[in-house]
Amino acid sequence: MTNINELADRYLAMWNEPDADARRKLITELWAEDGAQILVDPPEDLRNAATDLNFPIPVLEVRGRHALERRVERAYEMFVAPGEHRFVQRSPATRLLKNVVAFTWSMVTADGTAVGGGLDVLALDEDGRIRTDHQHIGVD
Numbered sequence: 001m002t003n004i005n006e007l008a009d010r011y012l013a014m015w016n017e018p019d020a021d022a023r024r025k026l027i028t029e030l031w032a033e034d035g036a037q038i039l040v041d042p043p044e045d046l047r048n049a050a051t052d053l054n055f056p057i058p059v060l061e062v063r064g065r066h067a068l069e070r071r072v073e074r075a076y077e078m079f080v081a082p083g084e085h086r087f088v089q090r091s092p093a094t095r096l097l098k099n100v101v102a103f104t105w106s107m108v109t110a111d112g113t114a115v116g117g118g119l120d121v122l123a124l125d126e127d128g129r130i131r132t133d134h135q136h137i138g139v140d
Helices: 004-016 020-030 044-052 065-080
Strands: 031-040 060-063 085-089 094-097 100-109 114-124 130-137
Touching: 004 020, 004 065, 004 085, 004 100, 004 114, 020 031, 020 065, 031 065, 060 065, 065 085
Parallel strands: 031 130
Antiparallel strands: 031 060, 085 100, 094 100, 100 114, 114 130
8 A cells, every 4th residue: 555644544544444344345455464563661550560570661562363353353342432532633643764753643532622642653574564563552
């Protein structure tokens, strides 16, 4: 996929998609078979819990399409399915390197009020599928 804004749109559509089969299809089309999503700088409560147990800040990673499907499904159930939120692109996608794309997004309420957001940095394979997604949550 060469149109990076289309890639960003389809990526966000994946998180908003109510139909499990359609989500699975988007994951197959967008992600490399062994693609990984890494949550960079996890939420503060998780960091604090890890610190209290004398662990380094944990790396939160899912790898492979099956794990990605479960991750997207859970986020959909938590944020989108109740009808409270949806994910929208906040800024145009930017090509950082030949195979690296970045874009910002917002989680918005039904009236369009942003209540969260982040930055995703996607490294693409030779077929234009997502190999790695470094997701930064809380980026304003």
